[in-house]
Amino acid sequence: MKIKKSSTYKKNTINFFNKMANKNHGDSFKHYDNVIKWIKNKNGTELLDIGTGKGDLLEKILLIYPNKNWNLVGIDISEKMIEKAVEKNISAKFKVGDSENLPFKNSSFDIITCINSFHHYENPEKAISEIKRVLRPGGIIILGEIWIPGFFRNIINFFLPFMKTGDYKIYSSDEIRYIFTQQNIIQIDKKNIFPSNCTYLLKKAETK
Ligand SMILES: C[S@@+](CC[C@H](N)C(=O)[O-])C[C@H]1O[C@@H](n2cnc3c(N)ncnc32)[C@H](O)[C@@H]1O
Structure with a gap:
């Protein structure tokens, strides 16, 4: 089904998540176990979490794998979410920014995670091209999304x-x-999380 483009998605997203920053929201945590499993063998890794929210996933990664010499970065379009993430005072950098215009150099990361955020992107193709640009060849993407029958x-x-x-x-x-x-x-x-979520493991080709 073709979605009618609207210029208000991004504005609505920012307003909505700025308000949600003080509340508990959603069921993103359901994807975290799959992330934890899929990154188990990584070490000294640069990982970017897009749509990081309050940084809960990065906090969990540091809790489960404290000695893996991570370089963790979280980015989110909602400044209030990023304020909450920074307040956690964990060993990760947080930045306000847009998935469709990532403020990072080419080939900066080995892993990109994006949990329950992608369905907000009004230009998903641009977000994917940005993910591809900042990911190193052979790097992986872990995408957690809502899943609903047709x-x-x-x-x-x-x-x-x-x-x-x-x-x-x-x-x-x-x-x-x-x-x-x-x-x-x-x-x-791909792992289905019954009844309404799915986590996808994707990989950028080794050669450009
Ligand atoms: C449902 S929350 C999930 C937060 C987090 N990933 C988690 O696991 O709890 C979705 C997040 O995506 C962010 N977001 C939405 N559109 C974005 C965009 N274009 N660029 C960056 N972040 C975005 C929202 O601000 C929100 O914090």
Whole structure:
């Protein structure tokens, strides 16, 4: 289904998450165990968490793997979320910024995580090209997303442009695989989290 573009998604997202920064939100934590499993063998790694929110995932990574010499960076478009992340005072850098215009040099990271954030991006192709740009060849992406069966997904997607939450589109698993493959990023694993989430493991080709 073609989504009608609106210039207000980003503004709605920022307003919504600035307000949500003081509340508990969502079920992102359901993806964290898959992230923890998929990064188990990494060491001395530069990891960027896009749409990091309050930095909960980075905090968990440091808790589970305290001695892996991480270089962790979290970025989020909501300045209030980043304020909360900084308050955690963990061993990670946090920055306000947009997934569609990442303020990092080419090939800066070995791993990119993006949990329950991608469905807010009004230009997903641009976000993927930015992910690809800042990721090193052979680097991995762990994407955690909402998953809803087709009939209900179509209804929800129809209403998203009228909502104030800044959600742009809920994707099917096939759509996720397709839009990443279009930019030469290949899905190598996927874990369904019953009943409404899916974590994807994707990889940038070794050669550019
Ligand atoms: C549901 S929260 C998930 C937060 C976090 N990943 C977690 O695991 O709890 C989605 C986050 O994505 C951020 N976000 C949405 N659009 C963004 C964009 N274009 N660039 C960067 N962050 C964005 C929101 O501000 C919000 O903090």
